[in-house]
Amino acid sequence: MKKRRVVCAAMAAVMAMSLAACGGSDTASATTAAGEASESEETAAEGSSEGVFVIGGSGPLTGGSALYGTAVKNGAQVAVDEINANGGINGYQVKWIFEDDEADGEKAVNAYNTLKDEGMQMFVGTTTSGACMSVIAETENDNMFQITPSGTTADITKPANVYRMCFSDPAQGTKSAQYIAEHGVAQKVGVIYDNSDTYSSGIYENFAKEAQAQGLEIVGAESFNSESKTDFKTQLQKLKDAGAELVFLPFYYTEASLVLKQADEMGWAPKFFGCDGMDGILDLPEFDTSLAEGLMLLTPFAADAQDELTQNFVAAYEEAYGETPIQFAADAYDCLYVIKQAVEKANITPDMDMSEICDAMKTVMPEVTLDGLTGAGISFDENGEPNKAPKAVVIENGAYKSLE
Amino acid sequence: MSSFLTYLINGISLGSVYAIIALGYTMVYGIAKMLNFAHGDVIMVGGYTVFVICSTLGLPPFVGILSAVVVCTVLGVVIERVAYKPLREASSLSVLITAIGVSYFLQNAALIIFGADTKSFQNVINVPSLTLMDGQVTVSGVTMVTILSCALILIGLTTFINKTKTGQAMLAVSEDKGAATLMGINVNRTIAVTFAIGSALAAIAGVLLCSAYPVLSSTTGAMPGIKAFTAAVFGGIGSIPGALIGGIIMGVIENLSKAYISSQLSDAIVFAVLIVVLLVKPTGLMGKQIQEKV
Numbered sequence: 001m002k003k004r005r006v007v008c009a010a011m012a013a014v015m016a017m018s019l020a021a022c023g024g025s026d027t028a029s030a031t032t033a034a035g036e037a038s039e040s041e042e043t044a045a046e047g048s049s050e051g052v053f054v055i056g057g058s059g060p061l062t063g064g065s066a067l068y069g070t071a072v073k074n075g076a077q078v079a080v081d082e083i084n085a086n087g088g089i090n091g092y093q094v095k096w097i098f099e100d101d102e103a104d105g106e107k108a109v110n111a112y113n114t115l116k117d118e119g120m121q122m123f124v125g126t127t128t129s130g131a132c133m134s135v136i137a138e139t140e141n142d143n144m145f146q147i148t149p150s151g152t153t154a155d156i157t158k159p160a161n162v163y164r165m166c167f168s169d170p171a172q173g174t175k176s177a178q179y180i181a182e183h184g185v186a187q188k189v190g191v192i193y194d195n196s197d198t199y200s201s202g203i204y205e206n207f208a209k210e211a212q213a214q215g216l217e218i219v220g221a222e223s224f225n226s227e228s229k230t231d232f233k234t235q236l237q238k239l240k241d242a243g244a245e246l247v248f249l250p251f252y253y254t255e256a257s258l259v260l261k262q263a264d265e266m267g268w269a270p271k272f273f274g275c276d277g278m279d280g281i282l283d284l285p286e287f288d289t290s291l292a293e294g295l296m297l298l299t300p301f302a303a304d305a306q307d308e309l310t311q312n313f314v315a316a317y318e319e320a321y322g323e324t325p326i327q328f329a330a331d332a333y334d335c336l337y338v339i340k341q342a343v344e345k346a347n348i349t350p351d352m353d354m355s356e357i358c359d360a361m362k363t364v365m366p367e368v369t370l371d372g373l374t375g376a377g378i379s380f381d382e383n384g385e386p387n388k389a390p391k392a393v394v395i396e397n398g399a400y401k402s403l404e
Numbered sequence: 405m406s407s408f409l410t411y412l413i414n415g416i417s418l419g420s421v422y423a424i425i426a427l428g429y430t431m432v433y434g435i436a437k438m439l440n441f442a443h444g445d446v447i448m449v450g451g452y453t454v455f456v457i458c459s460t461l462g463l464p465p466f467v468g469i470l471s472a473v474v475v476c477t478v479l480g481v482v483i484e485r486v487a488y489k490p491l492r493e494a495s496s497l498s499v500l501i502t503a504i505g506v507s508y509f510l511q512n513a514a515l516i517i518f519g520a521d522t523k524s525f526q527n528v529i530n531v532p533s534l535t536l537m538d539g540q541v542t543v544s545g546v547t548m549v550t551i552l553s554c555a556l557i558l559i560g561l562t563t564f565i566n567k568t569k570t571g572q573a574m575l576a577v578s579e580d581k582g583a584a585t586l587m588g589i590n591v592n593r594t595i596a597v598t599f600a601i602g603s604a605l606a607a608i609a610g611v612l613l614c615s616a617y618p619v620l621s622s623t624t625g626a627m628p629g630i631k632a633f634t635a636a637v638f639g640g641i642g643s644i645p646g647a648l649i650g651g652i653i654m655g656v657i658e659n660l661s662k663a664y665i666s667s668q669l670s671d672a673i674v675f676a677v678l679i680v681v682l683l684v685k686p687t688g689l690m691g692k693q694i695q696e697k698v
Contacts, residue, residue: 064621066520195668222667227627230617233414234662241407254522254619261618265533265544286459286524 053094053350055080055339056120057149057332058111058135059127060103064254067280068328072127072149073098075329078316079336089340092350096336101126105134112138121354122146122361124335127328129153129169129199136162143355145362147338149331150276153198157384161358163365164384165331165338165374166300169199172275173206173250175390176298180246181214183403185296186271188219190244192235192259194251196225203250203275219244224255232259236266246271253281260291273297279326282398289398300374301327302393302402313373327374334372338380341368406540411663412656417547419655420554421616424609425632426639426647427557428602434642435578435598438496441503442483444629445510446603450476450610451525451620452518458528465528472607480603481596489592507626514622525618528611546616553608558648561601565644570597578642638678640691649689654678 057076059069080096088094097118099111108131115123123139123146126132132151139146140159147163148156154168167175180186189211194200204221211218219242222235236259239247247263247270249256256278263269274281274297282289303314303324313333317325342348345367346360370378375388393400425447432440450472457468487506491499531545565571576584577594585591606625613628614620632651639650657677662670681689 060520062515062520064520064522064623222662224667225671227631227671228658230619230628231414231418231659234411234659235667237407237410237414238663238667254621257524258617258619265542267542284522284524286526288524 051092051350053089053092053121053343054097054119055094055122055124055336056097056099056112056115056118057124057127058099058101058108058115058131059125060131061098061100063102063104065103065128065252067283067326068150069100069103069127071280071326071328072124072332074317074321075149075325075332076124076336078313078320078329079333081320082316083336083340089343090347090349094336101128101131103128103131105131108132108135109138116142116144116354120144121350121352121357122339124149124332124339126151129156130197132156133198143358145339145354145358147335149335150328152276153202160362160384162384163338163380163386165335165378165386166276166327167390168385169202170206171385172298173203173208174210176203176248176250176273176275177207177210177214177216179298179390179392180248180273181211181216185273186216186246188217188243188245189248190219190239190242190246190270191221191248191250192232192239193221193223193249194225194229194255195223196227197251199277200251204248207248207250229255230258231262233262233266236263236268239270240266240268244270246273249274249278252277253279253284257281257284257287257291260295261288264291271296276300276327279328282395282400283323283326289395292395293398295395296392296403297395298390298392299327299400300388300391301325301330302391302400304400305402309371310373330373334370334374334378337372338368338370338378341370407663409536409541411659413541413543413547415656415659416652417544417550417616417655418659419635419652420550421609421613421628421651422632422635422655423554423648423651424550424557424605424612425628426636426651427561427644428605428609429633429636430639430641430644430647431561431598431605432602433636434644435574436488436595437578438488438499439503439633440488440599440602441500441629441633442506442510443602443606444625444627444632445507445514446476446480446483446606447610447613447625447629448514448620448622449479449510449625450607451614451624452514453607454528454611454614455523455525455620459523459526465530468528469608469611472611473604476603476607476610477600480599480606483603484596484599489595492592511622511626518622520622523620525614525620527615527618529615544616546612550612550616553612554648554651557605557608558644561644564601570594574598634675634678637688638681640685640688643688643690643692646688646690653689 059072060066061069076096080094084093099114101108101111108126112135123144126135127150129151132148136159140161146161149165152169154170157164191204193204220239272295276299278297279299281292342361342364345364348357348360365380372378378386378388392403394403428443453472453475454468457463457471458465483506487502529546529549531549533545534543573589573594576589577591581591635650635654636647639646658670658674661673
């Protein structure tokens with residue numbers, strides 16, 4: 001008896017779904033308000049599990065870059081809570097699920113599959129570039145809509161289904177060189193980069209290109225790799241001997257904290273300039289933040305900005321997680337609002353499958369313009385790259401201070 | 405010239421840390437004939453112990469270092485007892501795999517206890533740095549302490565092994581376990597003592613490593629552990645002076661090749677030198693040729 005009831009219910013659900021699907025294609029052409037309303041009623045009647053958008057994300061919650069994954073997870077959660085409190089997307093609530101990928105390619109694919117098993121329809125991920133490169137093949141295969149908040153490797157956006165919120169590595173390298181040259185920060189520039197990391201070497205290559213075009217002199221480019229990322233004294237000594245006024249550090253804050261300390265021990269105080277990977281250096285527990293005084297970094301987000309959007313976001317984030325959000329959180333937050341806008345433009349409903357959603361999203365993404373935390377008028381070009389103005393901050397008295 | 409000196413001193417400093425870690429590998433290998441791959445992670449435990457005592461509890465550095473030595477020594481003995489002793493008669497491959505298992509266990513335990521974020525380690529060695537040649541060369545306090553500790557440990561260990569009964573027992577066990585047992589030496593106890601000493605050295609290495617490069621994460625000990633293992637092989641695994649020389653040479657080659665050849669190729673150069681040395685002297689620089697008795 002019980003069995004039969006289950007079968008009936010399942011059949012009813014299937015029928016309802018097919019009805020809803022028909023309704024979806026009908027109303028897509030005739031976008032009348034009435035059509036939409038009846039459609040949402042239909043789906044609501046089916047059961048609550050069908051009536052939510054499931055958006056998934058992945059990033060490192062453990063390991064060396066755990067700060068980034070946690071920020072993405074929490075930043076998106078703040079956006080989701082806001083969206084849900086304001087009536088959801090197209091009247092549907094949003095469910096945010098997140099998996100730890102340890103910033104590892106293989107684990108990221110596993111995380112992605114787990115998320116799909118949990119019913120994910122759109123993917124905000126991954127947080128780190130290397131892991132992202134492993135996942136894009138899968139999402140392209142599935143035709144899953146993907147927007148990475150912070151994966152910066154150039155090739156990530158090659159598949160048509162993948163978009164990006166932050167600047168790509170080439171863009172970061174180029175923008176950094178432009179910033180240094182245009183603001184007359186320094187003339188003689190030294191670089192230390194991680195040649196075992198696509199993020200770091202990607203930025204370096206484009207920085208070098210643009211620096212030359214801008215007339216900056218690169219007096220030395222030293223590298224390290226994942227096997228020897230604690231001792232930078234030799235690299236620093238070489239750059240010091242070469243007369244560098246500024247050292248460009250396109251890598252993550254953990255290593256950067258060591259560079260700053262070792263330069264201090266050497267008694268050398270050039271200017272230091274970092275990219276988004278530098279973000280988080282002030283949150284490093286026990287790190288002597290006086291070493292980071294005067295450090296500049298290219299970042300789209302400064303928690304001290306006075307606009308209302310930033311202030312509200314920072315307040316909500318601090319209340320929920322007890323810490324000041326970093327740009328990764330802001331990127332993730334903006335991703336959710338981009339999705340919201342695109343979903344509303346395309347009239348997507350939760351009962352559509354991921355491939356249909358992706359196709360619908362692709363058609364409307366070029367029309368999206370968002371005034372977000374990481375820039376005003378964020379839009380996306382045909383390659384899925386964001387258009388927004390670069391921002392830089394300098395560390396003063398242990399806090400970010402926005403530069404123009 | 406001043407730059408060269410700086411590179412050299414940095415190399416010796418880095419090499420001394422490798423050397424102290426390598427001593428732990430080489431002692432355990434020499435006596436127990438096993439590669440204790442968890443050695444690097446014992447270093448990490450030492451680092452975290454100091455971190456908890458000094459940074460979290462705010463006790464003086466001296467207490468922190470002492471506790472690290474005690475914690476690591478106990479840990480070393482416990483690991484030996486629980487994970488390696490039951491496998492004393494098993495093939496060396498099983499013990500090797502167990503050691504890798506212990507290594508992962510320690511890393512993940514640290515991950516659970518201390519979380520994933522990298523901790524910045526407060527320097528517990530407050531020695532002022534030394535300025536030479538009109539300020540052109542600066543030798544940091546940690547560097548001097550590292551080099552000095554390395555020398556002291558070497559002298560201490562050599563004396564211990566040659567002059568004390570336990571030390572002599574270690575030598576005997578390393579040469580022939582069976583015969584040592586017949587001579588009335590408690591092999592299990594000797595191996596336990598070896599682990600205790602090796603782990604105490606790991607604690608000191610942890611303090612020095614984390615003071616020189618003040619970041620602490622669950623994988624802090626892993627890479628230096630592997631480099632130090634290489635240094636031990638380079639110097640001749642099982643030989644105590646070999647570990648020291650191997651460590652320092654590795655550190656110096658690594659730094660000089662970074663400075664004068666290419667920072668990208670430095671690791672490749674270090675390992676190329678290792679290969680050449682092993683081709684010429686298969687037992688490493690100071691390794692003894694052990695005749696297989698028929």
